[in-house]
Amino acid sequence: MQSSSMTGNKPSASTQAYLDIKEIKEGVVVLKDGSLRAVLVVSSVNFSLKSGEEQNALIATYQNFLNSLEFPIQILMQSRKLDIHSYLDKLRSVMQQQTNELLRLQTQEYIEYVGKLIEFASIMNKTFYVIIPLIAGGGKTGFMSKIMNLLSPAREISVKQTDFDKSREELMKRVSQVAGAMGGMSLKSLVLSTEELVELMYNSYNLNTASPIKIKSIGDLDLSPGE
Known part of the structure; x- marks a missing residue:
């Protein structure tokens, strides 16, 4: 077999090389350009069940929230399949211990109904996220600072950590602002x-x-988007 050096083949690059993410630490995503991202997971609300007055109030609150922002945000919805087999197994265990015949039959019918339901359709769970950014600063390192960093690598690491801490603190202020607005809705x-x-x-x-x-439990399976 020919070696890779003879055939001119180059080792394939890692998938991470094509991503913008440098690292994830302290609850923050650090991008390769130095920018930071924080992510909020947000509950939902059943808009259609609200009265007309409540719907108008929600729309107005959301509009005011968007107008108050001085930075961009991203809203992400992710759908994932629910695995409820563990939940059904737990129901079967409860059914076997049930002494009331009527309740036992009702539990059995419910298990059969859900079992047939998941045979024909996947039960999906939708999760909503708000992504909050902090763009990296455009300041450049001076000539003397570069020399000092070369002479003392530990100093450069300390400076980078200090910059990260300051940026993270500023990012968390934005997170608090968005979280407060979510609470208002x-x-x-x-x-x-x-x-x-x-x-x-x-x-x-x-x-x-x-x-x-x-x-594993019906408490985990929240099928309603919210009140």
């Missing part, structure tokens, strides 16, 4: 942690291999 929001960000990125770039969301 009766929407709950949470900032994704580092681990949750890694999972979100993996699932976003690996749609075919992403694991379905496993549901």
Whole structure:
């Protein structure tokens, strides 16, 4: 067999080389240009069940929120398949322990109904995210600073960490502003942690291999978008 050096073949580049993401740390996505991103997961609201007055109030609040922003945001909706087999197994266990014959039959019928339902259609869960950016500053490092960084690499690392801390603090102020606005629309929001960000990125770039969301109890299976 010919070696790669003789055939002129070059090793394929890692997928990460084609992504804009440099690293994920402290609940923040760091891009290769130095920009930062924070991600809020936001609950939903059943708009159609609101009265006309409530709908108008929501629209006005959302409009005021958008007009108050001094920075761009992205809204992402991600759909993932729900795996409710564990939930059905738990129901079967409850059914076997049920002493009331009527309740046992009703539970069995419900299990059969849901089982047939998932044979013909996938039950999907929609999750909503708000992505909040902080664009990297355009300042350039001076000549003397470059010399000092070459002489003391530890100093450069310290400066970079200090810059990150300042940028992250500014980003979190934006996150608080957006989260407060979400609360004004009766929407709950949470900032994704580092681990949750890694999972979100993996699932976003690996749609075919992403694991379905496993549901073990009816409390986890919230089919209504909200009140």
